[in-house]
Amino acid sequence: MIVCSCNALTHHDVEHAVEGGASRPAEIYAARGCRAECGNCVPGVVCMLREIRDARRAVMAAARRAVMTTEAAACH
Numbered sequence: 001m002i003v004c005s006c007n008a009l010t011h012h013d014v015e016h017a018v019e020g021g022a023s024r025p026a027e028i029y030a031a032r033g034c035r036a037e038c039g040n041c042v043p044g045v046v047c048m049l050r051e052i053r054d055a056r057r058a059v060m061a062a063a064r065r066a067v068m069t070t071e072a073a074a075c076h
């Protein structure tokens with residue numbers, strides 16, 4: 001799905017940039033070698049950035065809980 005029509009930036013591009021360490025909209029555009037032009041997409045990019053970050057935190061928290069549960073079970 002196209003997120004930024006000025007730069008043909010897709011949802012996948014945003015995810016890929018975040019996976020590569022982008023944490024700000026400018027870094028997401030830079031990962032594709034572009035920058036915001038009209039700016040209409042920036043609020044959506046910020047929202048996607050937060051959603052991806054929140055999802056990653058949830059996965060990390062679940063992984064930590066699983067490790068702690070496994071370690072606790074190993075102690076008994």
Ligand code: FES
Pocket residue numbers: 003004005006007035036037038039040041042
């Ligand atoms: S739609 Fe992204 S800069 Fe214009």
